[in-house]
Each structure stands twice: as C-alpha cells, then as structure tokens.
Amino acid sequence: xxxxxxxxxxxMNLKFxxxxxxxxxxxxxxxxxxxxxxxxxxxxxxYLPTLLENVDEQFLKISAQDLSAHEKGAxxxxxxxxxxxxxxLDFSLIGHSERRTYQHExxxxxxxxxxxxxxxxIYPIFCFGExxxxxxxNTHFEVVESQLLDVLAKQDxxxxxxxxxxxxxxxxxxxxxxxxxxxxxxxxxYVREVLDKNFGAEIANxxxxxxxxxxxxxxxxxxxxxxxxDGGLVGSASLQxxxxxxxxxxxx
Ligand code: PEP
Numbered sequence: 655x656x657x658x659x660x661x662x663x664x665x666m667n668l669k670f671x672x673x674x675x676x677x678x679x680x681x682x683x684x685x686x687x688x689x690x691x692x693x694x695x696x697x698x699x700x701y702l703p704t705l706l707e708n709v710d711e712q713f714l715k716i717s718a719q720d721l722s723a724h725e726k727g728a729x730x731x732x733x734x735x736x737x738x739x740x741x742x743l744d745f746s747l748i749g750h751s752e753r754r755t756y757q758h759e760x761x762x763x764x765x766x767x768x769x770x771x772x773x774x775x776i777y778p779i780f781c782f783g784e785x786x787x788x789x790x791x792n793t794h795f796e797v798v799e800s801q802l803l804d805v806l807a808k809q810d811x812x813x814x815x816x817x818x819x820x821x822x823x824x825x826x827x828x829x830x831x832x833x834x835x836x837x838x839x840x841x842x843x844y845v846r847e848v849l850d851k852n853f854g855a856e857i858a859n860x861x862x863x864x865x866x867x868x869x870x871x872x873x874x875x876x877x878x879x880x881x882x883x884d885g886g887l888v889g890s891a892s893l894q895x896x897x898x899x900x901x902x903x904x905x906x
Contacts, residue, residue, distance in 0.1 A: 658691040658878065658905040659818065659862050659885040661717065661779060662892025663747065666698060673697050677705045677714065679895050684713040684902075691885055691905035694779075695892065696747055699733055703741050717745035717779060720753060723766035725773075735774035746771055747887075748778045749805070751824045761804035768805055772813040779818045780805065781866065781887065786825035794823075798841065799848050807852065814853055819863045820887040821845060826867025828889060835876045835883075838865045842882035871897045874904035 668676065677695060684693055696717040697705055705716050722732035738746060748771060749764045759767075764780075771778040782801040784794035798821070806814065821841050826833050833841075842863045850858035865877050866887030877883055885905045891897040 656860060656862050656884045659694065659864055660691045660898075660902045660905050661694040661696065661820070661864065661885070661887045662898055663719065663750070663866075663887055663889050664695060664697045664893060665719070665752070665889060667893055668697070670701060670704075673701045674704060674708060676893070676895060677709050677716075680898065681709040681714045683895065683899050685710070687899075687903075689902045689905070691902055693902055694745055696745075696779075702738075702743060706742055711744075715745060716743060717747060718743060718776075719747050719750065721746045721748070721767055721770060721776065723763045723770065725770065735770035735776050738776055739774040743776065745777045745779060745818075747820075748780050749801075750781045751783060751822060751827055755824075761801070764805045765808045768809055772809060772816065777816050777818055779820055779864075779887070781820045781822050783822040783824055783827075783867070785823075789823065789825060794841070795844055798845065802845065802848055803852060811853060814857050815860065817857075817861055819845065819861055820866050821863060822866035822887060828868070830868050832868040832870075832873050832877070833865070835880050838877055839880035839882055842880070846882060869901060871900035871904075874901040878905045 694715040694717050696719045718738050722734045726734055748767045753759045768778050784797045788794050788797045823833050845863055846858045862884040864885045864887045865883050869886040869888045870891045888901055
C-alpha cells in the first residue's frame with residue numbers, strides 16, 4: 655500500500671509572521687488529529703530554516719519550492735540542493751508549471767535539478783502535466799510521457815525509489831477548473847504504465863503520484879478515492895487552515 659501524501663505549495667504568498675503561524679497551527683492540528691496522510695508544506699525559501707525549527711517533522715514535513723540545477727558557485731540568487739540539505743531539508747518541488755512557464759525551465763535543466771536533489775538526499779516532488787491546447791489536441795498522453803522520460807531516464811535508476819510525482823494539468827492550476835476524478839485517474843494509470851515499461855513494476859507500483867490543480871475541500875475526497883491517486887499537491891487551498899485540513903482528512 656502506498657502512503658497518501660498531501661503537499662501544500664504556498665508559492666510566493668504569506669508574510670513571515672503569517673507563514674510561521676500557519677505552520678505552527680498546522681503542526682498542532684496534525685499532532686492532535688493524527689491524519690493518515692503525510693503532510694508536507696512548501697513555503698518561500700527564506701522561511702525554511704525558521705519553519706524547520708518550529709515544527710516537528712514527525713508531524714509536518716517541509717519542502718523547498720525549487721532548487722538549483724548547479725552544484726555550487728557563481729549562480730546569484732540560486733539555492734543549491736547541498737545548501738538545502740545542510741539546513742536539514744528533505745524535499746523539493748521540481749518542475750512546477752509556473753517555473754517551466756516563467757523561468758523557461760526545460761527538460762535539460764530539470765534533469766540537472768533532479769540529479770542535484772538525488773545527490774544531496776532531497777526527495778524530488780516532480781511536477782508535470784499538459785496544457786489546455788495539448789489536452790484539446792488529444793496529445794496529453796504523449797506530452798506527459800516525454801515530460802517524464804526526458805528527465806527520469808537520465809537519472810540513476812537505483813535512486814528512483816525516492817521519487818514523488820505530481821500530475822498537474824496546467825489548465826487546472828489556479829483556474830478553479832479541476833480535472834475530473836476519472837480524467838486524473840486515467841492519467842495516473844498511464845503514468846504507472848510508463849514507469850512500469852521503463853523502470854519496472856516495483857517503481858511503478860510504489861511511486862506516489864499526487865494530483866494537483868484546484869484541489870479544494872469539496873473535490874478532494876472524490877479525487878483521492880481513485881485507486882492511483884495517492885494524495886494531492888495543493889496551491890491556494892493550502893493557505894487556509896480549515897480548507898487544507900479538510901483536504902488532508904480526505905486522503906485516507
Ligand atoms: C499548484 O500550485 O501546484 C496548484 C495545484 O495550485 P492550485 O491548487 O491553486 O490550483
């Protein structure tokens with residue numbers, strides 16, 4: 655049985671005191687309610703050390719939203735996997751669609767980012783998904799297959815058991831338009847087939863595949879009850895304690 659995971663991507667939201675308070679409240683709620691799902695939050699990188707100190711990782715895990723494709727050196731503004739590891743961080747999003755779009759991150763960069771994560775014991779939460787045009791042209795399966803293989807096929811196969819995947823159709827992110835549970839399940843099954851064909855049944859069956867794209871307290875249960883949906887990557891609804899905790903409870 656794969657563990658359920660609910661991850662909150664806070665993006666570029668919340669001032670310091672707000673982020674700290676939300677993390678402390680969430681940590682307390684998890685301690686009191688002991689949900690089945692593992693809960694991860696990805697705050698802005700400047701808050702990472704303080705949040706790591708103020709939550710108990712037994713209850714709440716902390717992730718970066720991104721890491722550098724480079725090991726170290728003259729890359730102003732970048733944060734390396736080694737630096738993240740040095741503050742005790744264990745997770746990072748890689749390949750979020752907003753970074754693919756606004757920072758023009760392509761497969762070559764993402765391949766390097768994932769190599770850096772694996773080299774420094776950071777679990778990558780690798781995001782992928784088709785845009786609206788690709789869905790409407792019916793090319794979404796091949797788009798997703800190449801997004802996965804362009805990056806995963808270049809990694810050390812022995813390390814792929816540390817991978818977490820997040821299928822996030824771009825047309826559903828921040829739009830209020832969610833993929834139906836059937837659409838999401840269909841893609842998750844396809845992703846497992848791609849993993850099976852290329853990396854074997856063990857990786858295909860054990861890799862958590864989260865769904866992301868306008869998940870909220872109303873739709874979470876239907877999405878998470880699908881066999882191959884192992885939880886969610888949640889954007890805006892993860893900024894409100896009551897919404898996010900209902901989503902966490904939906905992942906049983
Ligand atoms: C995300 O940023 O990964 C996301 C899924 O956002 P939202 O839930 O707001 O659509």
